[in-house]
Each structure stands twice: as C-alpha cells, then as structure tokens.
Amino acid sequence: MKQKTWPYKSCSHQFTGLPFINKPNKKSTKDRQTRQLNFTSKSSSSSSSSFLSSSKCKEPDFSSLPYDVLARIASSFSLPNLQSASLVCRGWRDALRPLREAMLFLKWGKRFKHGRGGVKPNLKKALDSFLKGAARGSTMAMVDAGLIYWEMGKKEEGIAWYRKAAELGNPAGQCNLGISYLQADPSNAKEAIDWLYQASVAGSVRAQYQLALCWHQGRVLHQNLQEAARWYLRAAEGGYVRAMYNTSLCYASGQGLVQSHRLARKWMKKAADRGHSKAQFEHGLGLFSVREMMKAVVYLELATRAGETAAAHVKDVIVQQLSATSRDRAxxxxxxxxxxxxxR
Known part of the structure; x- marks a missing residue:
C-alpha cells in the first residue's frame, strides 16, 4: 500500500511606570541606594522561594507520563524525533528504548525488502524484521508488515496490522486500511471513508486523492464535484502527481473549480515534469498548439517512451517541421x- 511546541505559561512579573525624578542631591542619592539594596535582597529571597514553591507543585511533570501513554504518543515518530524525545530525561530515554530498537528493525526490513545496503532482497527476512519492529511499538513497521502480508495474498493479516497502526494514529495505516476496506469483498464502505477522512485530515496526500476519487466517481459517496476538486487540489499541493493531473482537468473543464486555463496549464506541466505520462502527452499537445515545437517534441517523446502510443504520431508530424539541429536538440x-x- 509515507511539532509544534505548546506555549509555556510562565509567571511574569508586573512592572509599574517609573515616576518622574527631580534632580537628585547627594543625601537623597545615598538614601535611595540604601533602600534599593534592601529591596533587592528582599525581592531576590522572596522570588527564589516563590520559584521553588511553584516549581514543586504548579508545573506539570511530563517526564512522569506512563509508558503506555508515552509509547502511544511516540509510536509514529520518525527516528530524529524519537532521538530528540529520548533526550528529555532519563525516564523518557529508558521508556523509549523499545521504539529506538524498533527503528533499527524497520531499517533492516526495508533493506531486505528492496535489496539495499549491500544485502540481497529477501521478503521473508524483511517481514521478520518488520514484525520485530511492530512488536516493539513502531507503527511504521506495522504498516510495512501489513503491506507484505497484503502482497502475499494474506489480506486478513495485512488488514489486522493496518488497523493496529491506524488506531495508534498513523496516517499511512489509516489510508491503507481505508483502501483495503474499499477493495474487500464485500466492501466496508462506511468505515473505509471514515479512515480515509482521518488520514486526509492528518495530511496523507494518498488518502486525500482516494477520498477525492470517492466523491468524484460517486461510487461510495454521493457524487460531489466540489468536494472532489477540493481534495484533489489539497493532494496536488502536497506533491501527489496523480492529483496534479486531475486538478488540471478540473480547472480546464470547470468541474468543481472555477475554470482557468492558466491554472490548468500550470498543474498539467507540474504533473508532466514529475513523470505522469498522460500529462506529458497533454502538455506536449498544449505546447504544439502555441507553436513551441521543440518543447512539444520533448514532452511527446517522453510520453511515447512511457507507453502513450498516441503521442508518437503527433510527435512524428511535428518532427518533420523541425530542422535537423532542433530535432537533435529535442x-x-x-x-x-x-x-x-x-x-506517486
């Protein structure tokens, strides 16, 4: 099937306006200095005692969070965030040790799955590493374990791991669980939409795209082109290339968005530059229409190589109109x- 700090409320001192001061004489200056010294010593002692008393009882001690709460909060952390959290105090360092170990198993699992880091691809060892990471609380390892089970045809095991990750707040797990429920036979449409929506709100661009498809096709939800276009646009702005292409089509046709040929061309080019073959074909045609022949040939050639057979005929027609130098350059x-x- 990819921090905000909270505000710290401190005890602030209240300052009063300073009075106008007349020209001082020596006696008044000396008396004032004596009074200032007495005031400083009293205020420092009183402020230190008030600080000690407030630090004892008023400020929450986050380092005393129970392990299960801490693990639930940190289960979706990336390795840098996990390492930073481990530096808070000794209690957090010890409590987060299983999750740090889980990140190592996750790393080795990805190496075995994709054959990276000098190791040969081994799906069995990859799954074993992901399961060890998942057992130590890593939601990312849970998602990867679920994905391998799903690819092996063991869909129930895959869905079980997706659900564990989803319930711990992992957006990828929520997205994969939603898609799994849509593909199940029979489909669990209502729960699928609930999980896709949670993942979309959490920022998963893949979930945003899938949710947009549901609104657009009217397959699970009642068709709503405005909602579909809104989620396409959010996913496109997040870098999801398929959503970029669909956003361009929405702007071109005026479906769900205010019609704008300029924005349609913008998003079509973005999708084409990121390897979307249909977008390369469409963008090449657009360049041909404004007589930018050499650029058109480049995009049409890319589309042809990606399997868009219709692009080849248009490209051949344009190439005949170019000089040999321009053809070679393209x-x-x-x-x-x-x-x-x-x-993707």
Whole structure:
C-alpha cells in the first residue's frame, strides 16, 4: 500500500511606570541606594522561594507520563524525533528504548525488502524484521508488515496490522486500511471513508486523492464535484502527481473549480515534469498548439517512451517541421530528462 511546541505559561512579573525624578542631591542619592539594596535582597529571597514553591507543585511533570501513554504518543515518530524525545530525561530515554530498537528493525526490513545496503532482497527476512519492529511499538513497521502480508495474498493479516497502526494514529495505516476496506469483498464502505477522512485530515496526500476519487466517481459517496476538486487540489499541493493531473482537468473543464486555463496549464506541466505520462502527452499537445515545437517534441517523446502510443504520431508530424539541429536538440533533452521528485 509515507511539532509544534505548546506555549509555556510562565509567571511574569508586573512592572509599574517609573515616576518622574527631580534632580537628585547627594543625601537623597545615598538614601535611595540604601533602600534599593534592601529591596533587592528582599525581592531576590522572596522570588527564589516563590520559584521553588511553584516549581514543586504548579508545573506539570511530563517526564512522569506512563509508558503506555508515552509509547502511544511516540509510536509514529520518525527516528530524529524519537532521538530528540529520548533526550528529555532519563525516564523518557529508558521508556523509549523499545521504539529506538524498533527503528533499527524497520531499517533492516526495508533493506531486505528492496535489496539495499549491500544485502540481497529477501521478503521473508524483511517481514521478520518488520514484525520485530511492530512488536516493539513502531507503527511504521506495522504498516510495512501489513503491506507484505497484503502482497502475499494474506489480506486478513495485512488488514489486522493496518488497523493496529491506524488506531495508534498513523496516517499511512489509516489510508491503507481505508483502501483495503474499499477493495474487500464485500466492501466496508462506511468505515473505509471514515479512515480515509482521518488520514486526509492528518495530511496523507494518498488518502486525500482516494477520498477525492470517492466523491468524484460517486461510487461510495454521493457524487460531489466540489468536494472532489477540493481534495484533489489539497493532494496536488502536497506533491501527489496523480492529483496534479486531475486538478488540471478540473480547472480546464470547470468541474468543481472555477475554470482557468492558466491554472490548468500550470498543474498539467507540474504533473508532466514529475513523470505522469498522460500529462506529458497533454502538455506536449498544449505546447504544439502555441507553436513551441521543440518543447512539444520533448514532452511527446517522453510520453511515447512511457507507453502513450498516441503521442508518437503527433510527435512524428511535428518532427518533420523541425530542422535537423532542433530535432537533435529535442532528442538530447529527452535522453537527459529526469523527473522532479513527487509523491506517486
């Protein structure tokens, strides 16, 4: 099937306005200095005692959180955040040790799954590593274990691990659980939408795209093009390339969004530059329509290589109108093209 600090309320001193001071004489200056010294010593002793008393009982001691609460909060942390939380105090360091160990198992699981870090791909060892990480509380390991089970055809085991991660607040687990319920036979549509919505609100662009599809197709929800376009746009702004393409279509047709050919071209180019083959074809046609021939050939060539057979015919027509130098330049650009990073 990818922190905000809270405000600290401190005890602030109240300052009063200073009175106008007449020109001092030596006697009054000396008396004032004596009074100031007495005041300073009294206020320092009283403020230190008040600080000690307030620090004893007024401020919450976050380091005394129960382990199960702390583990639930930190179960979705990335490794840098987990390491930072472990530096709060000795209690947190000891309590978060299982989650730090889980991150190591997660790392090795990904190596075995994808054959990285000098190891050969081994799905059995990957699953074993993910399960060890999941047993120590890592929601990311739970999601990866669920994904391997799902790919092995053991869908019930996969859904069980997705649910564990989802209930602990992991957006990827919530998204995968929602999609799993949509694909189940029979589908569990209501619960699927609930989990997709939770993941979408939490910022999962994949869940936002899936939720938009549900609104757009009217398959699970009643068709609502405005809601569909809203979630497409949010996912597109988050970097989800498929949502970029659909957002462009919404702007071009005026479905769910105010019609804007400028914004349609903008999002189509964004999707094309991130490797969406249909967007490359569409963007190439758009460039051809405004007579930007060489650029059009580049995008149409990329679309052709990605399997868009209809792009090849249009490209051949344009190539005949270019000079040999322009043709060679276009092919050179296509050969050296690299997609911009995106969330698929």
């Amino acid at each position: 092919m050179h650009l296509a050969d050296n093209w690299c997609a911009l990073p995106s969330t």
